[in-house]
Amino acid sequence: MELQQVSRGNGSTSNNSSTNLAPLLTGQFSGNRSDQKKAKALSDAIDRSLRADRERQLREGGIKLLILGPSETGKTTVLKQLKLLYGRKGLDVERQTYRRVVHLNVMKAIQGLVEGMEQANIQLGNPENAVHVETVRRLETTLKRYSITTIGVPNPAIPRKITDAKAETDMxxxxxxxxxxxxxxxxxxRTFNTCTQLSIQDSAKYFLDAVDRVSDPEYTPTDDDILQARVRTLSVSEHIFDIDGVAYRPYFDDVDAIIFMSALSAYDQGCEDNPNLNRLQDCLLLFNExxxxxxxxxxxxxVFLNKIDIFQRKLLSGxxxxxxxxxxxxxxxxxxxxxxxxxxxxxxxxxxxxxxYTHFTHATDTKQMKVIVVAVNVIIQRLNLRNSGLL
Ligand SMILES: Nc1nc2c(ncn2[C@@H]2O[C@H](COP(=O)(O)OP(=O)(O)OP(=O)(O)O)[C@@H](O)[C@H]2O)c(=O)[nH]1
Ligand SMILES: [Mg+2]
Structure with missing residues (x-):
């Protein structure tokens, strides 16, 4: 297959430094407090300058990579893994935002289970829980008010008092x-273990098992929590990574590689908007296009054939x-x-x-994803070399 010429970030710093260091580079330092401050300022400015240069280099060159695929196949999860494995700050930037996402995920999960139980005509094991079922039924309006569309971007539709972290934690x-x-x-x-068509997310059990931990007032989401948490992505975003000296950036035209995400575990599910259309079949059609x-x-x-852990569980359950x-x-x-x-x-x-190329993936598993990302990087580098006539 022919590939377009791709350029790489080479890790060196440029002479066109984007931060002006001149004022800080003048003057001698004697070691007193004010000089220590100056030295620290200089060191910070150099760091900033190096970072800005590196990012500009990555933006200008790099392999253009696009992650595509139907909803809920794990695109955002792969991006989170790339941030964890290659980003400067891992998932720290979004960590606090995910607290609220996790709480919403827990509430959505229990709500989905209650709905599923009623649809399947399964009775509560403990009739005293009927009062809790009522509480969960009333959740719908609360969840609508709390719903998050885009992480990190304030949603004007959410009343101010609800965006307040304490109010949310109390609720x-x-x-x-x-x-x-x-x-x-x-x-x-019983509903969870026997109903196959529940509208609950894959991480429902993970979070419901962790209710005590995630409801602690001091709770801060862990990396695994963030990988398991689910918010539908409604916007397109660009991220730049440097993987072993090779810069990757997503783009829409002129892309060098596409990671196409599919969820193998969706083989027994209908599409959200058309339950009669098999989700994996729909995914195959999209990949055809x-x-x-x-x-x-x-x-x-x-192609990432993702969610192999859930796929395997489904097979084992018969x-x-x-x-x-x-x-x-x-x-x-x-x-x-x-x-x-x-x-x-x-x-x-x-x-x-x-x-x-195909890979069987478990996108929430950081260890497995590290191996996969290295393999993908090798494939792309080899294609790149072949295209430039070096292989
Ligand atoms: N068990 C398991 N869960 C996964 C795997 N990959 C992703 N998930 C979970 O699946 C859910 C959906 O993943 P996302 O990464 O949000 O999916 P997406 O493709 O970005 O979905 P949209 O933003 O709606 O297009 C999240 O709760 C993830 O934690 C996997 O391999 N195994
Ligand atoms: Mg997403």
Missing amino acids: FADMVPAIKSLWTDPGIQ ISNHKLFLNTSMI SMVNRYFPDYNGPNDYFSTTVFFQYRFLEQCKDLQKQV
């Missing part, structure tokens, strides 16, 4: 007894792939079914000269 704390009683109720547990699109003629395609993909006649084990889906993705791309 959540009021809900905790109901959430805890319901989550341990045998009826809710993307991989054959003339805009991406020279673009490497790297869920049959051929119930949802009737053309699959093989055994219902992990190896055979993943090969089948891998082939289904590969066959979408009609250009036989074009390389499509």
